[in-house]
Amino acid sequence: MSEVITTRPEAAAPSRVALAVEAWGRTLQRVPLHLAIVIFMIIWLIPTVGLIINSFRSVQDMGNAGWWTTLFPPRGFTLASYNQVLGIENVVSSIVNSILITVPATVIQLAIATMAAYAFAWMSFPGRNLFFIVIVGLMVVPIQMTLIPVLKLFAATGLAGSIVAVWLAHSGYGLPFEVFLLRNYIGSLPREIFESAEVDGAGHSTRFLRLAVPMTVPAIASLTIFVFLGVWNDLLVSLTYLGNSPNRPFTVVITQLVTSLGGGWQFLTAAAVLQMALPLAVFIFLQRYFVRGITSGSVKG
Amino acid sequence: MDRVITAGVAVVGVPVVLLGYLLLGERILERLPGRLQSWFRPYFWALPAISFATIFMVYPTINTAILSFYSRDSTEFVGFANYKYFFTFPDTLLSLRNSLFWLVFFTVFSVGLGLIVAILVDRVGYESIAKIAIFLPVPISAVAASIIWKFMFDYQPPGAVQTGTLNATLGTVGFQPVAWLSNKATNNAALIFVGIWSFTGFCMVIISASLKAISSEVLEAARMDGASEVRIVRLIVTPLLWPTITVVGTTAIITALKVFDIVYVLTAGAYDTSVIAVQMFSQLTSGGHFGRAAAVGVILFLAIVPLLVVNVRRFQQQEEMR
Numbered sequence: 001m002s003e004v005i006t007t008r009p010e011a012a013a014p015s016r017v018a019l020a021v022e023a024w025g026r027t028l029q030r031v032p033l034h035l036a037i038v039i040f041m042i043i044w045l046i047p048t049v050g051l052i053i054n055s056f057r058s059v060q061d062m063g064n065a066g067w068w069t070t071l072f073p074p075r076g077f078t079l080a081s082y083n084q085v086l087g088i089e090n091v092v093s094s095i096v097n098s099i100l101i102t103v104p105a106t107v108i109q110l111a112i113a114t115m116a117a118y119a120f121a122w123m124s125f126p127g128r129n130l131f132f133i134v135i136v137g138l139m140v141v142p143i144q145m146t147l148i149p150v151l152k153l154f155a156a157t158g159l160a161g162s163i164v165a166v167w168l169a170h171s172g173y174g175l176p177f178e179v180f181l182l183r184n185y186i187g188s189l190p191r192e193i194f195e196s197a198e199v200d201g202a203g204h205s206t207r208f209l210r211l212a213v214p215m216t217v218p219a220i221a222s223l224t225i226f227v228f229l230g231v232w233n234d235l236l237v238s239l240t241y242l243g244n245s246p247n248r249p250f251t252v253v254i255t256q257l258v259t260s261l262g263g264g265w266q267f268l269t270a271a272a273v274l275q276m277a278l279p280l281a282v283f284i285f286l287q288r289y290f291v292r293g294i295t296s297g298s299v300k301g
Numbered sequence: 302m303d304r305v306i307t308a309g310v311a312v313v314g315v316p317v318v319l320l321g322y323l324l325l326g327e328r329i330l331e332r333l334p335g336r337l338q339s340w341f342r343p344y345f346w347a348l349p350a351i352s353f354a355t356i357f358m359v360y361p362t363i364n365t366a367i368l369s370f371y372s373r374d375s376t377e378f379v380g381f382a383n384y385k386y387f388f389t390f391p392d393t394l395l396s397l398r399n400s401l402f403w404l405v406f407f408t409v410f411s412v413g414l415g416l417i418v419a420i421l422v423d424r425v426g427y428e429s430i431a432k433i434a435i436f437l438p439v440p441i442s443a444v445a446a447s448i449i450w451k452f453m454f455d456y457q458p459p460g461a462v463q464t465g466t467l468n469a470t471l472g473t474v475g476f477q478p479v480a481w482l483s484n485k486a487t488n489n490a491a492l493i494f495v496g497i498w499s500f501t502g503f504c505m506v507i508i509s510a511s512l513k514a515i516s517s518e519v520l521e522a523a524r525m526d527g528a529s530e531v532r533i534v535r536l537i538v539t540p541l542l543w544p545t546i547t548v549v550g551t552t553a554i555i556t557a558l559k560v561f562d563i564v565y566v567l568t569a570g571a572y573d574t575s576v577i578a579v580q581m582f583s584q585l586t587s588g589g590h591f592g593r594a595a596a597v598g599v600i601l602f603l604a605i606v607p608l609l610v611v612n613v614r615r616f617q618q619q620e621e622m623r
Contacts, residue, residue, distance in 0.1 A: 037421055040414075041434040044498065048437050050466055051449045066464045067452070100304050104311035109353075111319050116350035125343035131351070138358045140555045140605040144581055145598040146361035148591070153356070163304055167311065172357025175350050177552070184548050204342065205327040218510045226439075226503065233442035235562065247304070254444050265448070272445035279440030 055081050055269035062266045081270035090253050095274070098249040101166050101238070102231045109171040109178060110224060114216065116175075117182035118208050122194060132183075138176035146173075147240050154241060161245040169241055170231050178223060185219040186212055229279045250275055319349070362602075369595035383596035393597070395573055396580040400604075402489055403496070403557040403576060410497045412550050415504025416542070419512055420534055422505075432509065436502035443562030450495050450567060454481040483572050492574055495563050500556060504549050511545040512538065551608060558604055577601050 053067040056077045070077070085091055120132060150169060151160070159165040189212065197207050213220075235251045242248040254271050326345050330338050344351075372379050387393045422431040438446065455465025459477050463469040468478035481491040515538065523533050539546075561578040564570055570579040581597035584590050 033421060033424065037418075037425060037431050040418060041431055044435050044501075045437065046466060047449045047453050047498070048441070050452055051445075054452060062452075063464065065462065066466065066469050068466075068469075097304075100308040104308050104315070107312050108315045111316050112349040112353065115319065115323065116347040119343045119346035123339075123343040123346070125340070128343070131347070134359070135354065136608075137602075137605070138354055138362075140559065140602065140608070141358055141362050142559055142561075142578055142581065142598050142601055144561075144578070144585065145365045145595070145602075146358060149361035149364040150357060163307065168353075169357060172353045175353050176358065179350055181548060181552075184544060188544060203327055203331060204346075205323050208323070218513060222506050222510045225506070229440050233440070235442070235444065251442055251444055258444065268448055272441070272448045275445050276441045280437070282440075 051269055052273055054266070055273045057081075059266045062269075081267040082274075084267045085270045085274065088257065091250075091271070093246070094248060094250045094253040097163075097247055098232060098251070099278075101163060101170075101247075101249055102228055105167045105170040105174075105231045106224060106227045108167060109174045110220065110227060112171065113175050113178035114182055114213065114220065115208070116179045117186050118204075118212050120179065120183040121187035121189075122207075122212070123204075135176045135179055139180055143173055143236055147236075151240060161242060161247065163247045165241050166238055166247075169237055170234070173237065174227055174230065178227065181223060182216065182219060186216055189215055225279075225282060228282060232279055233275075322349075365595045366599055368591055369599045371592050371595075373590045373592055375591055379592065383592045384600070386593060387596055387600060392575065393580055396570070396575040396577050399489055399573075399575060400558060400560075400577045403493055403560055404554060406490075406493050407496050407500070407557040407560070408550060408553040411500040412504050412546065412553050414497070414501045415549065416508050416546060418501065419505045419509040420538065423509070423512055424530070432502075432505065435505055438499040439502040439506075441499065443566050446495060446499055446563065447566035450491075454491060456480040456482075482568055482574075485573050488568065488572050488574050492564055492567060495567065496557070496560060499563075500553065504553065507549050508542060508545055511542055515541050551611075554608060555605065558601060577604075 050067045053070055054062050056079070057067070057070065058076065058078050058080055061076050120128065120135075150172075154160040154165045154169075159168070193211055193215075194207055197211055202210070232249075233251060234249075235255060238249050238252050239255070242252065250271075254268065254275065257268060257271070258265055323346075330342055330345065333341065368375050369383055370378060370380060418431075418435055422428045422435075425431065441449065452464070453466045454468075455463070456468055456478055457463050457465070463472050463478055465478075467481065471478060479487055482488050519537060520533060523537055528536075559578055560576055561582065564574055564576050564579050565582065568574045570576070570583065575583075577597060578601065581594050581601070584594035584597060588594070
C-alpha cells in the first residue's frame, strides 16, 4: 500500500522530464530542416532584394558601392529612378496595356482548356490518343516557328496591331500546355465520383461544372498564376504582333528603353520593380487556393 | 477607354459564351441517339481548343516545316541543305552542345530542388512565407531578371570596388573576381543558374499543389503507426507525387530546350553561350535566312520526339489503370 503511494510520484516525475527531453529532442531534430529552408530562402531572395534596394538609390551610388552598403547610413535612398521611369512617355499607358492584354488572354485560354481537358480525361473517342500526341507535340513547338504564318494571318484579317490579336495568339500558344496539365490532373481524379454521379443521372455538363471544375481548383489556381505571369512577362509575342502599336505592353517598352539607352540602364531597376509588383500581388492573393485536401472529402461527401 | 470596355466584355463574355455553348450543346446532344451522342460529344467539348491549336500552331508549324526545305527567301527548293548547314557549322553545333547542358542541369536542379523545397516547407509553420520567397523569381520577366543578374554577376577588374554581389562575396573570402558572363568556364553555368533560380519556384508550387491533394488522413495514419518522416516521404509522398513530378519534369525539359530570353538578354549568345532557340532567332533576324531558321526549329522539335513517346506511353498506362 505504502509502496504504491511512494512509487506513483516517482514514476510520474521521470516521465515528465522524459517528455520534456523528448520535446527538446524533436525541436533539435528540426533545426537542420529550418536551417536548410532559411539558407535556401536567403539565396533565392538576395538577387531580388539587391535589385529593389538599388532601385531606391541614385545611378551614381549604384556605380560606386554595392547595395549592401545601405545597411548602414548614409543610405542615400531616393525615388529618382522611379520618377525618371514614370516620366518617360508611354510607360504609364503601357502598364495599362499590359493589364488589358493579360487578364482577357488568361480567362479565354483557361476556360477553353479546362473544357478540352475534361473531354480528353473522361471521354473515350476515336483519335483521342492521336489528338493528345498532337497536343503534347504542340507544347514544345517554339513560338518562333509560328510567327511569320500567324503574322500573315493577322494582316489578312485586319487584326494586326490590335489587342484582340495578342489575346488570340496567346490563347493559341498557351492552350496545349494547359490542356496537357489539366488533363493529367482531371484524369487522376477518383473515377468513383464520376461514376456515381452518372448513376445518379448527372449529364456531362453537370459532372464537369459540379465535380471536375471544383476539384480541379488547386490546379486551375496555380495554372492561372502561371498563365497570367507568362502573358504579363511575354516579350516575343507582343513585340511581333504589336511592334510599335500604341497597344504595346510594359515589357516591350522596357526592352525598347534598354536597347535605346545602351549604357545608363541602371535606373531601369525601378521599371523592373514596377513590372514584377502586380504578378507578385496576384500570387500572394491566390495563395489561399492552395488549400490542403480540396479533393480529400469529395469521395465521402 | 474603348480598350478597357473591350477587355471587360472579353473577361465576362468569354466564360458566359462558353457556358452557353456547353449547356445548349449538351441539350442538343442529349436528344441524339446514344451512338451519335458519344461520337459527337468529345469533339464538341474539345472543338474550341482544337480550332485555336490548329490556327495558331498546327498550320503555322507545317508551313514552317515546309519552308525548312526552301532557300533564304522561300522561293527555291534546296532539299536538306539547311539541315546539312546546321550539322556542319561550328556555331550551330556549339548551340546544340549548350542546349544539352541546359537540358541536363536545368531540369535536374530545378525539379529536384522544387520537390525538396515543397516537401520541406510543408512541415514548417512559415510555409507560405518560405514559398513566397522561393516563388519570387518566377513572376520576374527575363528583362527584369537580366537587370537583377547583371548586378549579381557584375565584374570589375581586380583591385577596383566590386559592386556585384557575387564578386564582392568572393573578395571577402579572399578570391579574385570572376567575369561570370564572359569567362567561357563559368558563363553557361551562370546562365543555367539564372534559369534554375527562376524555374524552381514553378516546380515547387505545382508539386506543392499536388502534395496538398494527398489526403492528410493517410499521412496521419502513417504517423500514428510510428512511421518516420523520411519513410513517409519515401514510401507515401513521392509515389503519390510521381505523376506530377513527371509532368513538371517534362515541362522543365521543354523549357530547357526552348530557352531563349535569359541567354538572349544576358549575353545574346556571345562567348559560346548560344543555344538552339537563340541560334534560330539570329538566323531569322540578323541572318535573314528563313529556310535555315525553320530547319533549326524543326531540329528543336525533333529533339522532343523521345519525350513525346514517354508521355504517350504514360498516357496509355493511365488509361489501362482507370
